[in-house]
Amino acid sequence: MIEQLDMVFTKPAATDPAVADLVEFLRGKGWMTRRQISAATGWNDRKVRELASAADEVISYPGSPGYRLIADCTADDYHAYRNARLSQARDMARKVIRTDRIFFRRPAATI
Numbered sequence: 204m205i206e207q208l209d210m211v212f213t214k215p216a217a218t219d220p221a222v223a224d225l226v227e228f229l230r231g232k233g234w235m236t237r238r239q240i241s242a243a244t245g246w247n248d249r250k251v252r253e254l255a256s257a258a259d260e261v262i263s264y265p266g267s268p269g270y271r272l273i274a275d276c277t278a279d280d281y282h283a284y285r286n287a288r289l290s291q292a293r294d295m296a297r298k299v300i301r302t303d304r305i306f307f308r309r310p311a312a313t314i
Contacts, residue, residue, distance in 0.1 A: 214253055214257065215254055216257060217257050217259065219254070219257065221250075222257050224244075225244075225254045225258055226260050228240065228243070228244060229271065229272045229275075230274070230275070233275060234269045234270070236269040236270075237251045237252065237270070239269070240269075255270050260272055261273070263284075264284050264287035264291070265287060267283070267287070
């Protein structure tokens with residue numbers, strides 16, 4: 204017999220009670236990795252990422268030491284986050300422009 208995994212494909216909203224739980228959990232703890240949060244809360248890695256993404260009060264970025272509340276950030280922490288996210292947004296916009304050029308230069312598809 205094949206066992207089905209119970210998977211949920213909806214992202215949590217900012218109003219999800221678990222988002223508030225993550226915010227409260229992080230309060231006063233500084234930077235925490237996804238693994239540290241998972242070990243302490245029982246949430247899997249995906250759940251931690253989704254909750255952090257839904258929580259505007261929580262920052263993280265590529266290369267960051269983990270997750271942290273904005274309320275607990277130093278100015279340097281916040282500026283590193285801001286610069287990394289703006290750079291990421293610029294890189295994504297450049298990629299779309301490059302792929303647009305390729306797509307719109309191609310011959311029209313015929314059906």
